[in-house]
Amino acid sequence: MSNEEIPDAELDGESGAKRIKVDEEAPGNVKCEVVGIPDESSQKISKRQMKKMQKREKWLQRKPEKRAKEKAKLKEKKLHAKLNNINLGPTVRELKNNTMEKSNCKIHVVIDLSFDDYMNSKGLSKCVKQILRCYSLNRRAKNPMQLHVTSFSGKSKEEMSKNTGYENWDLFFHEEDYLKVFKKEDITYLSSESENVITYLEDKVYVIGGLVDHNSQKGLCHRIAQDSNIHHGQLPIGEFLEMKTRKVLTIDHVFEILLGVSEGKTWKDAFLAVLPSRKGAVQKEDNSLQEDEGDVMQEEVNSVQEYGNSIQKDLEGAGQKGCAGILESVQEDIDDNKNKIDV
Numbered sequence: 001m002s003n004e005e006i007p008d009a010e011l012d013g014e015s016g017a018k019r020i021k022v023d024e025e026a027p028g029n030v031k032c033e034v035v036g037i038p039d040e041s042s043q044k045i046s047k048r049q050m051k052k053m054q055k056r057e058k059w060l061q062r063k064p065e066k067r068a069k070e071k072a073k074l075k076e077k078k079l080h081a082k083l084n085n086i087n088l089g090p091t092v093r094e095l096k097n098n099t100m101e102k103s104n105c106k107i108h109v110v111i112d113l114s115f116d117d118y119m120n121s122k123g124l125s126k127c128v129k130q131i132l133r134c135y136s137l138n139r140r141a142k143n144p145m146q147l148h149v150t151s152f153s154g155k156s157k158e159e160m161s162k163n164t165g166y167e168n169w170d171l172f173f174h175e176e177d178y179l180k181v182f183k184k185e186d187i188t189y190l191s192s193e194s195e196n197v198i199t200y201l202e203d204k205v206y207v208i209g210g211l212v213d214h215n216s217q218k219g220l221c222h223r224i225a226q227d228s229n230i231h232h233g234q235l236p237i238g239e240f241l242e243m244k245t246r247k248v249l250t251i252d253h254v255f256e257i258l259l260g261v262s263e264g265k266t267w268k269d270a271f272l273a274v275l276p277s278r279k280g281a282v283q284k285e286d287n288s289l290q291e292d293e294g295d296v297m298q299e300e301v302n303s304v305q306e307y308g309n310s311i312q313k314d315l316e317g318a319g320q321k322g323c324a325g326i327l328e329s330v331q332e333d334i335d336d337n338k339n340k341i342d343v
């Protein structure tokens, strides 16, 4: 094969060549390594490598056309949404303003990254990808949760570093353990093995184990919480759904359910929106009472939190309004909420 046939990314300088390595654990990851100026013998490449290069070349050729099609489709979608009054979610400008600092939601969710040694490279990569999804969901939320990553060092930090600019993300990265960042009494360690069932979310700290283990470490997070005397709890899946498979969820699914509930969804709706169909989640027939109790409780907590946030805002506006103005608007809020909340 001549150099003209080799795509740019595979070339080093004018006539340099790169050796292509396929990661056994993640065959999608192709690594390139410079091996020097090719001579006749080093230009020999395997059939598999050749196919890969041809595939990449085709992809590069089709890229501009695909991008143009995507752009046109997006334009059409926006126009259709505008004409039909459909909300397409937050704009890029709005997203920039949706920061954790400005959020009304003060629920803290921690992803505990102290399990590097329990995962192989594939597990680590999946774990980081799930964190990226949590981050992306949080950024798109109207009121993002306070998202933290703790024990952020070592292998998982290395894996995260593949995402350039991650340091600037609206996410709290801590090298320390979550016990050094939060008060122990505010923490609930989430675990499907916990005997405690969470019925509502409070403005406290919920820790998700940053572990992708395909169940090889069954009950590990539960044991850690018990040994450290930390409160633990499982999501109330069993209260609302019949599951064909076990109730162990991925990091991003747990996060998405918490986010849904923090936004005012009922537990049942949050589960049904997130759980993949292969988990076989089916709504329970005979739990109308439990369901009502759990959901009403969460609605009340959301409502009280909303009320607290509105007072907080009033207090923050003290400088502009003066005390009389604040008292007036607090009174208005009290009147508005009097009939809604019974605590």
Ligand SMILES: C[S@@+](CC[C@H](N)C(=O)[O-])C[C@H]1O[C@@H](n2cnc3c(N)ncnc32)[C@H](O)[C@@H]1O
Pocket (backbone or CB within 6 Å): 189, 190, 191, 192, 193, 207, 208, 209, 210, 211, 212, 213, 215, 216, 217, 218, 219, 220, 221, 222, 233, 234, 235, 237, 247, 248, 249, 250, 251, 254
């Ligand atoms: C893939 S699971 C890890 C399972 C692991 N064997 C363990 O010991 O927890 C990732 C994390 O999601 C959370 N999680 C998964 N399913 C859950 C459930 N049903 N209730 C509460 N938390 C759950 C836990 O924090 C768990 O550590």
